[in-house]
Amino acid sequence: MNPYYILDTMAISAGVHKSFDCTDCHNSEYKTYPHKSDLKLQPLSTCLDCHGGDASFAKYKFEEIEKEFKKSVHFKVYGEYFNCSKCHSQHTYVATARNSTNVLDIVDYNNKMCLSCHNDMKKYKLVSGHANPKLVVIHDWLPNQELHFRHVRCIECHTEVRDSLMVSHNILSKDHASKKCAECHSANSKLKASLYKYQNLQKRTEKGTISSLLTNSSYTIGTHQSPLLKLLSILIFLAVLSGIIIHSIFRIIKKKK
Ligand code: HEC
Numbered sequence: 001m002n003p004y005y006i007l008d009t010m011a012i013s014a015g016v017h018k019s020f021d022c023t024d025c026h027n028s029e030y031k032t033y034p035h036k037s038d039l040k041l042q043p044l045s046t047c048l049d050c051h052g053g054d055a056s057f058a059k060y061k062f063e064e065i066e067k068e069f070k071k072s073v074h075f076k077v078y079g080e081y082f083n084c085s086k087c088h089s090q091h092t093y094v095a096t097a098r099n100s101t102n103v104l105d106i107v108d109y110n111n112k113m114c115l116s117c118h119n120d121m122k123k124y125k126l127v128s129g130h131a132n133p134k135l136v137v138i139h140d141w142l143p144n145q146e147l148h149f150r151h152v153r154c155i156e157c158h159t160e161v162r163d164s165l166m167v168s169h170n171i172l173s174k175d176h177a178s179k180k181c182a183e184c185h186s187a188n189s190k191l192k193a194s195l196y197k198y199q200n201l202q203k204r205t206e207k208g209t210i211s212s213l214l215t216n217s218s219y220t221i222g223t224h225q226s227p228l229l230k231l232l233s234i235l236i237f238l239a240v241l242s243g244i245i246i247h248s249i250f251r252i253i254k255k256k257k
């Protein structure tokens with residue numbers, strides 16, 4: 001069988017549509033084998049067909065996501081052919097950014113959605129008709145590229161941040177991508193409005209704003225806190241302080257004499 005048609009059943013049983021039968025989405029005639037060839041041509045439901053206007057999914061804002069997506073480069077170049085399923089597998093999708101508290105997991109899951117095509121020569125060519133530009137070369141202005149790709153999502157630099165949406169869907173053309181280091185490496189990082197959005201909200205409701213500002217390590221990006229160095233600096237501080245105190249005590253004792 002074409003390896004492309006062999007599905008990862010583990011991933012399906014972890015996905016949001018795990019409770020579905022295959023034939024809830026695919027034609028029931030697929031139950032007979034060999035399948036009729038014209039079944040392939042039948043259109044499948046899109047995300048909006050099922051989720052659009054449904055109050056029980058309102059928090060995901062499907063309609064607003066669709067509106068934003070229609071402004072993105074992908075839709076502008078390829079139109080309806082570039083549908084939601086190009087990024088989201090209906091078989092295996094898991095709403096990660098919303099539910100995971102581990103930033104590295106979120107980054108990994110989200111970036112794989114882009115890389116599944118941008119790093120796959122065949123799939124990219126199928127969509128565009130030409131070879132994919134090498135991501136490593138395009139981004140060679142970024143120091144520590146590998147570290148960055150593990151810690152930030154593609155969409156951080158390539159989308160317009162929308163406060164009302166959990167995940168921005170308007171992917172801008174490359175000349176609007178952010179290249180400015182300070183947008184992330186500053187106390188007022190743009191990552192707080194995107195990647196760390198949910199984490200911050202959660203932490204704030206749990207602890208109250210002031211204590212979360214003091215303890216939340218995401219507040220300055222790129223400053224690694226090493227527990228060992230922190231301990232060492234406290235020890236040095238204490239040593240200096242005790243040095244001063246001992247010195248002062250001896251001065252006072254000597255003066256009295
Ligand atoms: C929630 C709806 C849904 C369910 C449930 C579902 N599928 Fe799909 N399936 C789709 C969509 C949509 C596509 C087309 C994907 C695309 O456009 O790239 C698809 C594509 C496929 C393909 C073509 C290869 C691919 O991945 O694009 C195969 C094979 C397939 N499905 C088999 C299955 C089997 C077997 C099951 C049950 C275990 C199943 N599907 C359950 C929606 C579903």
Ligand code: HEC
Pocket residue numbers: 016017018019024025045046047048049050051057060084085088089090093095
């Ligand atoms: C055939 C109809 C159908 C299609 C097509 C479909 N969904 Fe769903 N989806 C559902 C149903 C029904 C549920 C609720 C499943 C459950 O509760 O077990 C669901 C659940 C979800 C959930 C979890 C909601 C929650 O809070 O539990 C998300 C997220 C989701 N779908 C996203 C998508 C995305 C993104 C697409 C397009 C790539 C899509 N769905 C396509 C019917 C569909």
Ligand code: HEC
Pocket residue numbers: 047048059060062065066069074083084085086087088094095096097098106109110111113155165166167169171
């Ligand atoms: C270019 C790729 C891409 C396309 C196209 C795309 N999405 Fe997404 N979408 C993402 C990424 C990346 C995420 C973040 C995944 C995560 O961590 O849950 C996401 C998340 C979502 C979520 C979860 C948002 C939340 O609040 O938790 C929904 C719902 C969704 N997309 C719907 C859609 C719909 C509907 C379409 C088509 C109109 C679409 N997406 C097209 C990349 C895409």
Ligand code: HEC
Pocket residue numbers: 111114115118133135138139142148149152153154155156157158174175177178179
């Ligand atoms: C730190 C910000 C940043 C991150 C993270 C980032 N990019 Fe980029 N990307 C840029 C900038 C800036 C450009 C424009 C470079 C130029 O024109 O010199 C660009 C260019 C591109 C291009 C245009 C290629 C071309 O020349 O046609 C693609 C495609 C792209 N990026 C995809 C991705 C993907 C996929 C990821 C995630 C794995 C990603 N980017 C992560 C900033 C980023």
Ligand code: HEC
Pocket residue numbers: 073074077086087113114115116117118123124127128154155158171172173174175
């Ligand atoms: C199914 C394949 C596919 C997926 C998935 C995909 N892209 Fe693309 N993307 C393309 C193709 C094809 C182009 C080339 C468009 C063109 O010819 O201008 C492109 C173009 C781009 C560009 C460059 C636009 C320009 O100005 O040249 C950026 C940036 C980009 N994608 C980012 C992303 C990000 C971020 C994701 C994940 C959220 C993603 N893409 C997911 C196929 C894909």
Ligand code: HEC
Pocket residue numbers: 141142143144147148151152156157178179180181182183184185191221222223224
């Ligand atoms: C999209 C946000 C973003 C942009 C833009 C960005 N960075 Fe980063 N950078 C990060 C994150 C997140 C990390 C990882 C921080 C961590 O591990 O705590 C990082 C890590 C680094 C590190 C490694 C720091 C260390 O302690 O190891 C360097 C150096 C760095 N960035 C330099 C730059 C430079 C120079 C630019 C501009 C060309 C830039 N970054 C642009 C988000 C960004």
